[in-house]
Amino acid sequence: xxxxxxxxxxxxxxxLRPVASAEVINKALSICHTQIRKTxxxxxxxxxxxxQPMTTDPEAIEQVLINLLINxxxxxxxEDSVIRLRVSRGDSWKNRLVMEVTDNGCGMDERTASxxxxxxxxxxxxxxxxxxxxxxxxxxxxxxxxxxxxxxxSGRGTTFRVIFPDMESRDPENKNKEDIGxxx
Numbered sequence: 001x002x003x004x005x006x007x008x009x010x011x012x013x014x015x016l017r018p019v020a021s022a023e024v025i026n027k028a029l030s031i032c033h034t035q036i037r038k039t040x041x042x043x044x045x046x047x048x049x050x051x052q053p054m055t056t057d058p059e060a061i062e063q064v065l066i067n068l069l070i071n072x073x074x075x076x077x078x079e080d081s082v083i084r085l086r087v088s089r090g091d092s093w094k095n096r097l098v099m100e101v102t103d104n105g106c107g108m109d110e111r112t113a114s115x116x117x118x119x120x121x122x123x124x125x126x127x128x129x130x131x132x133x134x135x136x137x138x139x140x141x142x143x144x145x146x147x148x149x150x151x152x153x154s155g156r157g158t159t160f161r162v163i164f165p166d167m168e169s170r171d172p173e174n175k176n177k178e179d180i181g182x183x184x
Contacts (some may be wrong), residue, residue, distance in 0.1 A: 005050070014145075016057055016103055016144065019053065019054065021056075021096075022047060022166075025087050027105050028065040028066050028127075029153070031071075032066050035073060036069055036073045039073045040073050042081070043051050044083070044086075046084070048088040050089045051088075053165045054167075056166065056167060057140070057164055060164075063136075064148070065099060065101075067134070067161075068162070069083065069085065072105065074159065075105030075106050076103065081103070082102075084101070086102070087099050088101070089102075093167075094170075096165055096166035097113065097163070097164040097166075098163050099161070100159055100161050101160045102160075105157050105158065107158050108110060108158060109151075109154050112152075116134050116150065117138045119132060119135040120131075141163075143152060144164055144165075145165045146164040148163075149161050150159070
């Protein structure tokens with residue numbers, strides 16, 4: 001599956017650079033806000049005012065956030081549907097940007113949750129998804145040195161937690177990307 005992994009990586013001319021994380025979050029929100037409002041009754045956004053500039057991959061943040069928010073909107077199956085986005089500043093360079101997307105939608109059972117990052121795995125009806133969104137998101141996050149995880153309960157909803165490090169602020173001894181699990 002090497003070609004699929006190559007597809008999900010960013011072009012070399014982009015990648016890690018200084019960014020204002022709040023601006024990247026707001027750009028992603030402006031792209032998908034209308035679609036979310038069409039299907040979700042309540043959309044709450046909590047953006048930490050203490051977010052600071054950081055060195056990371058802004059396209060990865062944007063693409064991952066849009067994907068998670070659109071997926072949450074598509075999982076909305078209740079009249080009182082809710083999506084909450086919480087973005088905060090972590091306490092070290094390793095978790096400089098923490099994003100949590102929570103919905104009260106259909107949720108997932110353990111079997112589904114264990115496969116959600118597999119390529120071509122989808123729970124959507126045929127023709128309504130490729131099963132690549134979360135696979136690509138995971139690769140983007142990990143390529144930027146971060147992590148993505150989820151908690152879900154069938155019938156009650158799902159929370160995705162995404163962490164991006166500040167690659168410029170990491171410890172001098174750990175400047176080597178391999179030390180944090182990023183491929184050189």
